[in-house]
Amino acid sequence: MGVSAAAAGPRRLRADAARNRQKLIDAAAEVLAARGLDATLDDIARHAGVNVATAYRHFANKHELAREFLRQCVDRAVAIAEQAAAEPDPWAGLTWFLERTLELIASNRALVDVLKHAYGAEHFAELLQRTTAALERLLERARAAGVIRADVAATDFAPILEMLGAITGLAEPDLPHRYIGLVLAGLRPSPDPLPGQPPTEERLRQVATTKGLSDPFALRREMS
Amino acid sequence: MGVSAAAAGPRRLRADAARNRQKLIDAAAEVLAARGLDATLDDIARHAGVNVATAYRHFANKHELAREFLRQCVDRAVAIAEQAAAEPDPWAGLTWFLERTLELIASNRALVDVLKHAYGAEHFAELLQRTTAALERLLERARAAGVIRADVAATDFAPILEMLGAITGLAEPDLPHRYIGLVLAGLRPSPDPLPGQPPTEERLRQVATTKGLSDPFALRREMS
Amino acid sequence: MGVSAAAAGPRRLRADAARNRQKLIDAAAEVLAARGLDATLDDIARHAGVNVATAYRHFANKHELAREFLRQCVDRAVAIAEQAAAEPDPWAGLTWFLERTLELIASNRALVDVLKHAYGAEHFAELLQRTTAALERLLERARAAGVIRADVAATDFAPILEMLGAITGLAEPDLPHRYIGLVLAGLRPSPDPLPGQPPTEERLRQVATTKGLSDPFALRREMS
Amino acid sequence: MGVSAAAAGPRRLRADAARNRQKLIDAAAEVLAARGLDATLDDIARHAGVNVATAYRHFANKHELAREFLRQCVDRAVAIAEQAAAEPDPWAGLTWFLERTLELIASNRALVDVLKHAYGAEHFAELLQRTTAALERLLERARAAGVIRADVAATDFAPILEMLGAITGLAEPDLPHRYIGLVLAGLRPSPDPLPGQPPTEERLRQVATTKGLSDPFALRREMS
DNA sequence: TATGAATGAGAGTTCATTCAT
DNA sequence: AATGAATGAACTCTCATTCAT
Numbered sequence: 001m002g003v004s005a006a007a008a009g010p011r012r013l014r015a016d017a018a019r020n021r022q023k024l025i026d027a028a029a030e031v032l033a034a035r036g037l038d039a040t041l042d043d044i045a046r047h048a049g050v051n052v053a054t055a056y057r058h059f060a061n062k063h064e065l066a067r068e069f070l071r072q073c074v075d076r077a078v079a080i081a082e083q084a085a086a087e088p089d090p091w092a093g094l095t096w097f098l099e100r101t102l103e104l105i106a107s108n109r110a111l112v113d114v115l116k117h118a119y120g121a122e123h124f125a126e127l128l129q130r131t132t133a134a135l136e137r138l139l140e141r142a143r144a145a146g147v148i149r150a151d152v153a154a155t156d157f158a159p160i161l162e163m164l165g166a167i168t169g170l171a172e173p174d175l176p177h178r179y180i181g182l183v184l185a186g187l188r189p190s191p192d193p194l195p196g197q198p199p200t201e202e203r204l205r206q207v208a209t210t211k212g213l214s215d216p217f218a219l220r221r222e223m224s
Numbered sequence: 225m226g227v228s229a230a231a232a233g234p235r236r237l238r239a240d241a242a243r244n245r246q247k248l249i250d251a252a253a254e255v256l257a258a259r260g261l262d263a264t265l266d267d268i269a270r271h272a273g274v275n276v277a278t279a280y281r282h283f284a285n286k287h288e289l290a291r292e293f294l295r296q297c298v299d300r301a302v303a304i305a306e307q308a309a310a311e312p313d314p315w316a317g318l319t320w321f322l323e324r325t326l327e328l329i330a331s332n333r334a335l336v337d338v339l340k341h342a343y344g345a346e347h348f349a350e351l352l353q354r355t356t357a358a359l360e361r362l363l364e365r366a367r368a369a370g371v372i373r374a375d376v377a378a379t380d381f382a383p384i385l386e387m388l389g390a391i392t393g394l395a396e397p398d399l400p401h402r403y404i405g406l407v408l409a410g411l412r413p414s415p416d417p418l419p420g421q422p423p424t425e426e427r428l429r430q431v432a433t434t435k436g437l438s439d440p441f442a443l444r445r446e447m448s
Numbered sequence: 449m450g451v452s453a454a455a456a457g458p459r460r461l462r463a464d465a466a467r468n469r470q471k472l473i474d475a476a477a478e479v480l481a482a483r484g485l486d487a488t489l490d491d492i493a494r495h496a497g498v499n500v501a502t503a504y505r506h507f508a509n510k511h512e513l514a515r516e517f518l519r520q521c522v523d524r525a526v527a528i529a530e531q532a533a534a535e536p537d538p539w540a541g542l543t544w545f546l547e548r549t550l551e552l553i554a555s556n557r558a559l560v561d562v563l564k565h566a567y568g569a570e571h572f573a574e575l576l577q578r579t580t581a582a583l584e585r586l587l588e589r590a591r592a593a594g595v596i597r598a599d600v601a602a603t604d605f606a607p608i609l610e611m612l613g614a615i616t617g618l619a620e621p622d623l624p625h626r627y628i629g630l631v632l633a634g635l636r637p638s639p640d641p642l643p644g645q646p647p648t649e650e651r652l653r654q655v656a657t658t659k660g661l662s663d664p665f666a667l668r669r670e671m672s
Numbered sequence: 673m674g675v676s677a678a679a680a681g682p683r684r685l686r687a688d689a690a691r692n693r694q695k696l697i698d699a700a701a702e703v704l705a706a707r708g709l710d711a712t713l714d715d716i717a718r719h720a721g722v723n724v725a726t727a728y729r730h731f732a733n734k735h736e737l738a739r740e741f742l743r744q745c746v747d748r749a750v751a752i753a754e755q756a757a758a759e760p761d762p763w764a765g766l767t768w769f770l771e772r773t774l775e776l777i778a779s780n781r782a783l784v785d786v787l788k789h790a791y792g793a794e795h796f797a798e799l800l801q802r803t804t805a806a807l808e809r810l811l812e813r814a815r816a817a818g819v820i821r822a823d824v825a826a827t828d829f830a831p832i833l834e835m836l837g838a839i840t841g842l843a844e845p846d847l848p849h850r851y852i853g854l855v856l857a858g859l860r861p862s863p864d865p866l867p868g869q870p871p872t873e874e875r876l877r878q879v880a881t882t883k884g885l886s887d888p889f890a891l892r893r894e895m896s
Numbered sequence: 897t898a899t900g901a902a903t904g905a906g907a908g909t910t911c912a913t914t915c916a917t
Numbered sequence: 918a919a920t921g922a923a924t925g926a927a928c929t930c931t932c933a934t935t936c937a938t
């Protein structure tokens with residue numbers, strides 16, 4: 001108790017600075033969602049009601065700001081997985097997990113959708129890593145209850161979420177819901193096993209870093 | 225008759241002009257695939273071995289060139305659907321359809337993947353429209369044979385392909401294959417119906433134009 | 449004869465482009481002279497009556513434009529040295545060499561003066577290299593005539609010119625003239641030898657690249 | 673008496689404030705020497721271990737801080753001149769004067785060298801003014817001893833130092849030394865007088881303010 | 897008094913697009 | 918019809934300087 005409770009993050013920010021920082025992240029969410037990764041930092045800053053230079057005091061560059069926003073998304077997603085794991089009925093938990101997570105994605109869909117290209121995949125991987133334990137517990141119970149096919153692993157949910165994420169927002173609420181249903185049907189016990197093996201965590205990490213260029217300034221220019 | 229009889233299509237091009245046009249489209253495919261939508265028209269033109277201004281003689285702007293490329297992809301996809309419909313075993317036909325189409329997507333994945341954000345969805349819709357008849361024949365036979373659930377429609381395949389398309393390329397060949405399997409499992413007959421209704425064609429068209437901004441210069445700038 | 453006479457430089461420029469290119473170099477001379485290396489490319493371009501982007505078509509960046517201007521200076525200086533070497537009276541030739549060269553420097557003094565810091569020294573070195581032969585012939589004759597001290601070499605003139613260059617312009621014409629006289633007096637035959645040895649060409653080259661940072665973006669940022 | 677008696681100088685500073693002030697000047701010396709005039713005030717302040725805003729409490733702006741540093745250099749140079757004037761052998765005194773002064777310049781050469789362009793010349797003038805008396809005494813004795821040409825005046829040493837200063841640092845120690853020797857040889861008695869007259873103090877002052885822009889924000893922007 | 901944060905005003909560079917040859 | 922050149926409009930990022938604590 002006492003003072004220590006407050007001493008959390010790195011380098012306690014001044015009250016107004018912290019406020020601006022969050023305003024920027026929120027603005028990033030909105031602006032990036034609306035206009036995609038090409039939105040200018042200037043616009044984001046204006047939307048936040050601060051000067052661009054202020055954005056640069058808080059984030060090394062445009063990409064860092066976007067990354068920070070994704071980081072907050074991941075935190076929220078992890079919370080969802082953990083809450084789902086606590087659900088008594090494992091199938092209900094799984095359903096709830098997919099729906100809530102996709103709802104989260106949908107609420108800033110354009111953003112996540114766009115960001116995935118530049119560096120979002122690594123966050124999906126991070127999401128998975130931080131989610132694996134909870135999901136595994138859930139799957140274990142589901143398998144025990146015989147409500148899910150035996151050959152699905154926690155790591156399968158990274159691709160599954162990415163797949164479903166791609167159509168989240170296709171139409172406000174109902175359409176994606178239909179395909180969550182389709183996927184859930186595919187997860188039911190079945191005599192025909194799924195082809196291949198679930199991806200290893202290592203593999204997902206590779207995929208993420210291959211797809212979302214870690215250095216967004218890589219591959220440029222041609223033969224000139 | 226005479227020469228004029230041949231001049232059917234939109235403004236018969238001189239042989240070399242037609243060649244340049246296709247060179248540009250091919251270059252677009254390669255360059256956009258490698259560097260994404262941000263690749264400059266100048267680079268694409270250089271890659272094609274022509275001058276930028278020449279590109280502008282053929283395409284109103286950068287976006288039209290990209291669209292033209294997508295149009296050619298759609299043509300190839302339609303051909304796949306029609307061939308699938310001719311397959312005697314309907315389930316095999318369906319499987320083959322999904323695999324071939326995703327293979328097509330994968331082969332210029334980076335491109336399609338990237339373009340989807342800016343104006344690709346409308347092409348998925350177009351793909352669907354031009355595919356519906358063939359797919360419907362296939363589904364009809366599958367339903368009759370009892371190998372597929374009754375509540376799936378041809379229009380469901382637009383979202384399904386978009387979903388699977390999102391992970392095509394996640395890892396060279398096998399990983400996507402696993403989730404095609406998952407989706408196919410979900411398509412098998414089942415007592416639990418899918419939630420909601422298949423999208424109408426009209427709806428898919430709306431979705432497409434909402435998502436892929438028809439005017440890429442829309443929603444720009446703010447209160448300035 | 450014939451067409452070939454015209455085919456000189458690298459990549460024959462279109463007439464107007466060549467004109468613009470020279471306008472830019474001239475503008476650079478004036479603007480850099482007046483405002484130093486910090487003058488903006490935008491100002492230079494405006495002064496030349498063209499758009500900044502046009503400047504970028506001709507020069508990779510601000511530094512290349514400045515370098516190009518210096519290159520032209522060096523050419524003119526080399527011509528002076530060669531003309532001086534042709535002078536029958538070696539002492540008169542030497543005097544003439546120093547005066548003309550410094551006059552040249554003075555005429556865009558602020559520029560040279562400023563540029564020296566960033567990358568000019570390398571041009572002084574180049575100047576020397578391309579001048580050495582002519583100067584050496586001149587010195588040889590002067591030594592033979594006994595009008596100059598024996599221990600001065602052609603390579604000494606790089607530092608000497610830099611020294612005198614530093615005060616060229618201190619006041620229009622006469623003041624520098626006085627110190628050219630002082631240096632010439634110091635070059636007269638004398639029983640006391642100069643300390644040390646004349647610099648080797650190799651050494652001058654090192655000095656030049658040490659002083660004028662070849663990579664102007666080197667040494668930046670600190671411990672952050 | 674009492675506290676007030678001590679408050680003589682310009683606004684007696686609190687002990688810690690005075691310490692910060694000097695820390696800033698020292699940091700300026702180091703940082704400007706290392707990175708040139710373009711070093712940011714922020715970096716200088718960080719190097720000094722204080723905040724930028726603190727720098728602004730002490731100095732009106734970046735340029736004032738740089739000037740202050742130069743002022744301290746001048747003080748040290750004046751001390752050298754006075755010590756040289758006390759040397760019994762006038763030629764040895766002169767030699768010692770040039771060498772020590774250039775050593776001083778060399779030790780923060782990059783700095784002096786860079787600063788000269790922006791506003792340093794005025795300090796050379798100030799240096800001269802405060803040095804003239806001592807130098808004149810030295811020259812008087814040298815002329816009397818017949819070891820120096822009769823037509824050199826104390827005011828000639830401003831340009832001479834600037835000249836030599838320009839190559840100080842060309843290579844660590846020896847190269848400049850060689851040209852000090854050259855200049856000293858030129859100062860020896862000679863039948864041929866130097867061209868022109870030594871500059872008047874008035875003139876040097878003009879030169880200084882012409883060259884080192886007193887208002888660094890002068891001549892900016894163009895016809896816009 | 898000293899600090900952390902904020903800001904306005906560029907600077908350099910790039911690109912889609914249009915003109916002149 | 919095709920090219921080389923030109924342009925205007927941005928965009929990212931930096932810095933000297935000023936507020937608010």
